[in-house]
Amino acid sequence: MAAGASIFGRLAELADFSAATVIVDVAGGNGELLSRILAASPHLHGVPLERPHVIHAARKLLSQAGVMDRCELITGDFTEGIPGGGDVYPLSRVLHDWDDERCAAILRQCAEAMPEHAELLIVERxxxxxxxxxxxxxxxxxxxxxxxxxxxxxxxxxxx
Ligand SMILES: C[S@@+](CC[C@H](N)C(=O)[O-])C[C@H]1O[C@@H](n2cnc3c(N)ncnc32)[C@H](O)[C@@H]1O
Structure with a gap:
């Protein structure tokens, strides 16, 4: 997935995050998308959710990008719970891993966690x-x- 990061293109610059404060990156992988978003919008804070054996990759990349001081890394399982309190919830290249039934379960967890005003940002080919x-x-x-x-x-x- 790291090798396919060109999918993000200029998303971080083109998407409008001006009304947001907290980005909860659901299954954020190595943090590539979140690091781009935080670098492009210095007012934002990031909460990447990842599995315990993957989160170290996000910590490394977010540190290298100089945005780690604006991040709170969360280890967990998106089938069991997703952090609340965010304004935008990227779900990047996650749904394509699963069949429709599992996708519906993941989306239900997102819906439960997301405040009323929050937006889901699905990134897929x-x-x-x-x-x-x-x-x-x-x-x-x-x-x-x-x-x-x-x-x-x-x-x-x-x-x-
Ligand atoms: C295809 S990768 C996408 C990573 C990142 N969002 C991106 O676009 O580069 C899917 C990610 O889902 C994570 N993942 C899989 N099952 C998960 C679960 N139950 N809870 C949280 N993350 C999970 C994997 O560790 C992996 O990083």
């Missing part, structure tokens, strides 16, 4: 709705073979 070639299709097969997940179209996300 979108396969085209037609037959045109796209990198997302290779990822679709990759996710299916390795973790039983899938890439979903914009229409699929919109219908949920």
């Amino acid at each position: 979108l396969p085209p709705e037609d037959d045109s070639p796209a990198l997302a299709l290779a990822w679709d097969v990759h996710m299916l073979c390795n973790v039983g997940g899938r890439e979903r179209t914009a229409a699929h996300y919109g219908s949920c």
Whole structure:
């Protein structure tokens, strides 16, 4: 996933975080997306949630990016609980790991944790709705073979 960080492009600069204070990055991996968001918006604080054996990678990268003093790292399991009190909840390249039923369970946990005003920021590769070639299709097969997940179209996300 670290090698595929180019998916983030200029997201940190283009998304509007001006009304936010706390970003809860659900299953934030090595912290790449969160470090970009915090670097681009110095008023923000970050709360990455990750598994215990992965959080050290986030600590290292966030420290290298010089934003660790604005972070509170949380170890946990998103099927059991997600930190509350955030304003934006990125869910980056998480749903594509799971089948629809598990995705619904993860999204339910997000909904339980998120304050009324908070926003969910789903970051995924979108396969085209037609037959045109796209990198997302290779990822679709990759996710299916390795973790039983899938890439979903914009229409699929919109219908949920
Ligand atoms: C495909 S990676 C995406 C990482 C990051 N969000 C990104 O876009 O680079 C999925 C992440 O989910 C984390 N994860 C898997 N199961 C989890 C769970 N039950 N609770 C919290 N994190 C979990 C993994 O450790 C992994 O870092």
